Amino acid sequence: MHLRPFSEHPRGVFVSVDGPSGAGKSTIVQHLAHLLVADGQDVHITAEPSTGPVGTLCSELTDTVTGRALACLYAADRYHHLEVEIRPHLRAGRTALPSTSAPPNPSVTHRRGDHGHRRRADLPVRLRQRPQRCPPTRSTCLGRPARRTRG
Template identity: 75%
Template sequence: MTKLRPFSDHERGLFISVDGPSGAGKSTLVRHLAQLLVAEGQDIHLTAEPSAGPIGALARELTETVTGHALACLYAADRYHHMETEIRPHLGAGKTVISDRYLPSGLVMQRFDGIDPAFLWSLNAEADRPDLCVILEADPEVIGRRLIERGAHNRFQLTPGSSHAETYFYRQATDRLIQAGFDVLRVDCSQRPPERVAAGIRDRLMSFFATPATETPA
């Protein structure tokens, strides 16, 4: 029998990133996952990229007008600032940090501007590795319909065939992360409801949290 073990104040917390194509349901999934982990006694901090910090705000403001290497560098700057000012402090306090987008997205989005994947990899090479990178996968036709229904959130999603291109870019980025030794969990969310997907990720995290439970004497 096992139970989920909350971290003490003297232990580093877990860092989990959730990435995937636009329309795959990242934000909804992150909320469900956080609720499940809180129910298991974990202290959770939710965050996202672009971050809520000053560089993240600038990145959101300039996404529609700045392109290529300049935007890639701006997003990377936000990632490093986010890491130093928010992610690391919460991990140091023993919290489990869940980020809606992180390094994997940094290897994908500027591909729409024709940036070399090798440049994006080197630009993000010093970012902290998550304990688990969750990569959502979905049928590009399914997520394309979702984007049409909800409307595009940025210029990348207005690119013809964006769902197919982003899905392809994520497959390449995921392979690169695995080759580099990242712990990656691929999750197909085309048809499964987000609460079921979140439960599957929660089960995967049991290997990080689980400790033998004390047997109750008969």
């Protein structure tokens, strides 16, 4: 574990990857985790909505609850997830990598501080849209030729 120059206590690094469904959050988190583990880091991967009681409720009610009520559920899940899962891993010196769905209210994010009650992400990553997908032909995607797979 590397200490930051301004820190007297070892602690993990909090990287938050936020974005809409299908934007590649889980893929980015998995690739980053592999790189960090290869570098000798201890990594904890998690996701939101969480698998805890509040996150489970969020998942169950996403199709029926809307607006501020749903935003409050997501906010409650983030507070609970941060307290019971993310902070303990950070205190143990691990890198925490939550993959989080874009909340219904943009003010409910890991990047905002709530009067010192929440911890800001050391590295917040916000994905805004789904990645462009290459058709299985000889087109180009992001300036590179698409790879053809042999079937």
